[in-house]
Amino acid sequence: MTDAHDLGPLAAAEDTGGESTRTVIIAFGANAGVAIAKSVAALMTGSASMVAEAAHSWADTGNQVFLLIANRRSARPADADRPLGYGREAYVWSLLAAVGLFVAGGTVSVWHGLTELLHEPDTGEDYLIAYLVLAVAFVLEGTSLLRAIRQLRGEAHHHDRDVLDYALETSDPTVRAVFAEDSAAIVGILIAAAGIGLHQITGAAVWDAIGSILVGVLLGAVAVVLIDRNRRFLTGEPGSSALRDAAVERIAQLPDVATVRFVRIEYTGPKQIFLVASVDLVGDHAESHIAHTLRKLEHELERNPHIVDAVLTVADPDQQDLGTDTHDAPFD
Numbered sequence: 001m002t003d004a005h006d007l008g009p010l011a012a013a014e015d016t017g018g019e020s021t022r023t024v025i026i027a028f029g030a031n032a033g034v035a036i037a038k039s040v041a042a043l044m045t046g047s048a049s050m051v052a053e054a055a056h057s058w059a060d061t062g063n064q065v066f067l068l069i070a071n072r073r074s075a076r077p078a079d080a081d082r083p084l085g086y087g088r089e090a091y092v093w094s095l096l097a098a099v100g101l102f103v104a105g106g107t108v109s110v111w112h113g114l115t116e117l118l119h120e121p122d123t124g125e126d127y128l129i130a131y132l133v134l135a136v137a138f139v140l141e142g143t144s145l146l147r148a149i150r151q152l153r154g155e156a157h158h159h160d161r162d163v164l165d166y167a168l169e170t171s172d173p174t175v176r177a178v179f180a181e182d183s184a185a186i187v188g189i190l191i192a193a194a195g196i197g198l199h200q201i202t203g204a205a206v207w208d209a210i211g212s213i214l215v216g217v218l219l220g221a222v223a224v225v226l227i228d229r230n231r232r233f234l235t236g237e238p239g240s241s242a243l244r245d246a247a248v249e250r251i252a253q254l255p256d257v258a259t260v261r262f263v264r265i266e267y268t269g270p271k272q273i274f275l276v277a278s279v280d281l282v283g284d285h286a287e288s289h290i291a292h293t294l295r296k297l298e299h300e301l302e303r304n305p306h307i308v309d310a311v312l313t314v315a316d317p318d319q320q321d322l323g324t325d326t327h328d329a330p331f332d
Contacts, residue, residue: 020071023175024071025064027060028061030141031185034057034136034185037136038137039054041130045130047192047208048116048205048208048212049195052109052211052215053137053215055108056105056184056185056219059219060105063097063100063177066096067093067094067177067178070089070091071090074088074089074269074270078308078309084274084308087269089269090172090173091269094177095227097177099223102220105223106217110217113212113214117206117213127200134189141185141186141189144178152179155170171272173229173270177226181222184218188218192215195208236267237266239266244265247263250301254301256293256296257280258279258280259315261277261316273306275301276311277313278313278315278316298312
């Protein structure tokens with residue numbers, strides 16, 4: 001059992017904002033370089049798969065700008081207008097990035113592939129240039145992906161979670177987006193290489209066009225997953241049962257708390273939660289003393305940097321005791 005005051009192993013998560021920003025900046029640099037190289041190669045070779053890959057990389061580059069804005073705007077402290085902070089802005093900008101991936105990446109790639117498939121022109125590709133650019137892209141995208149995996153692995157280890165599961169469930173939308181987009185980029189490069197290779201072997205441009213369509217379908221599928229995850233957090237994603245159990249235990253260990261009757265947790269941003277609970281207090285004090293005690297306990301909970309606001313009320317005597325036989329749970 002970790003220190004109950006930490007509500008789980010939070011040490012590695014406290015600098016998540018800065019680490020996520022570095023991950024996005026690395027992804028932006030890699031995608032910008034790859035997008036330029038692929039665009040030049042697409043013009044020189046006329047490859048449909050290369051055009052799709054160029055569209056993919058430009059979409060990813062633009063998306064990193066949205067993710068940088070997401071990190072910056074969501075990190076603003078709470079104020080009178082937004083007492084729960086600006087954390088949900090991260091999901092708004094990340095949602096825009098996912099829509100951009102779907103439109104600029106997936107739709108353009110499918111449309112171009114279908115166009116090439118219907119016309120099937122003889123492009124006279126320079127295969128060597130295409131392969132060289134794809135190899136460079138693989139290295140750059142792989143570097144960015146390794147950075148995202150390194151961040152996810154560190155956080156998942158502290159939370160005792162599988163990396164892929166953690167990437168899908170984490171409340172940090174930027175690192176999830178970089179991981180998903182770079183993973184799709186690696187797969188997309190392999191698809192494009194296969195399409196170009198089959199075109200070279202068979203002389204039929206249909207394989208190149210099919211490669212473009214498959215890249216577009218891949219990007220569309222990834223975008224839909226990212227859109228859905230951001231939608232869920234924007235509309236009020238509740239904390240997991242493990243996180244709820246840890247919150248119950250933490251509240252139960254506060255001074256003056258006899259039992260915990262109700263807990264509600266909702267994410268308000270990356271690794272930021274709003275906590276509502278009802279409790280029974282020790283003793284039988286006057287109303288004014290109870291109000292003072294509740295405010296003191298709320299402030300004690302809010303000392304945790306991941307709890308942006310806590311509201312405690314006196315429980316209905318008929319409410320069931322939630323108990324304290326719980327286990328640790330991290331904020332993810």
